[in-house]
Amino acid sequence: MTEITALKRGLDILDMFSAEQRVVGISEIATRLAIHKSSASRLAATLASSGYLVAASAGNYALGPRLAALGSLAAARQDLTAVVTPFLKDLVEVTGETGHLAVLDGTIAKTVQVVDGWHTVRMHSWVGKLSPAHCSSMGKALLAGLSDAELDELYPDEALPVRTDHTITTREQLRHELTKLRRTGSCLDYEELEVGLRCVAAPVFSPDGTVDASISISGPAQRLTRDRMQFLARLVRWHAWRASLARGVLAVPPGWPAPLAEEPPAPDWAVRSEARHS
Known part of the structure; x- marks a missing residue:
């Protein structure tokens, strides 16, 4: 996976969240991006390590504080x-x-x-x-x-x-x-x-x-x-x-x-x- 592809997929993950969907799971990420679950897990973990996502429960993520800070700016x-x-x-x-x-x-x-x-x-x-x-x-x-x-x-x-x-x-x-x-x-x-x-x-x-x-x-x-x-x-x-x-x-x-x-x-x-x- 190239850096540009990884970045695009990371942004696609963030776009999955909405007012109606506050939590997104690894399985859904893998399905919507047409990638293996292990790849989806790594992408989500990378976003979480930078504060863009937080673990809501096992295998599920919510938007993280870094996005809130950028939104405030x-x-x-x-x-x-x-x-x-x-x-x-x-x-x-x-x-x-x-x-x-x-x-x-x-x-x-x-x-x-x-x-x-x-x-x-x-x-x-x-x-x-x-x-x-x-x-x-x-x-x-x-x-x-x-x-x-x-x-x-x-x-x-x-x-x-x-x-x-x-x-x-x-x-x-x-x-x-x-x-x-x-x-x-x-x-x-x-x-x-x-x-x-x-x-x-x-x-x-x-x-x-x-x-x-x-x-x-x-x-x-x-x-x-x-x-x-x-x-x-x-x-x-x-x-x-x-x-x-x-x-x-x-x-x-x-x-x-x-x-x-x-x-x-x-x-x-x-x-x-x-x-x-x-």
Whole structure:
């Protein structure tokens, strides 16, 4: 039996389980896969040794805890997008800028949701986009949830890759930026990732108090002036906190600023015309 064949048969065994059939026996596995009972027994034992099955009784198996753990991971990611997206849409609606939801994957900020802005001139993005975390606002918002030791593990070298003349170039500069971020609750990107592109981000907290996601808005530097970005930072913080509350967060984790007491006003320069809105 080749490794690919064994893998396929192992997956076929898992597919035999359903809400109506919680336990599957060796004899049934052998019959449905058209293999000898000894082969079926070895396949089931291998799955059990890895936690995908557990012995229910002699010759019978039920689904194991490893599958439950993987299912929880998949559900958590799905729930993250489902819960946060409405608040990201609200943020985009009030600002007109393109919105992102991102998670951290090593030193990369991975976009898992995009809501297009409604300005005629706007950033165009896509789900699955990968950005270096140290030079993107959404990435730095994610990195701010790490300890110093975790940050050093991700960035063992002092020098950091450079994307533009505005990119943070050292780990010490990054550490300083993350300290500031934890003090203010938001992060600004002044063309660090791409010339002409500016972004504002804030962390989204999980119920266990960690930062496992961030939301951001991005737009052209001509429109997102420094004063406007400071204004928008409060709006991004507000919507990120609303998303955190919707995920079951009860209080801001230690080391982060208290949430804003009330919703900030909408920017007076982001007004959607009737023609554009229709």
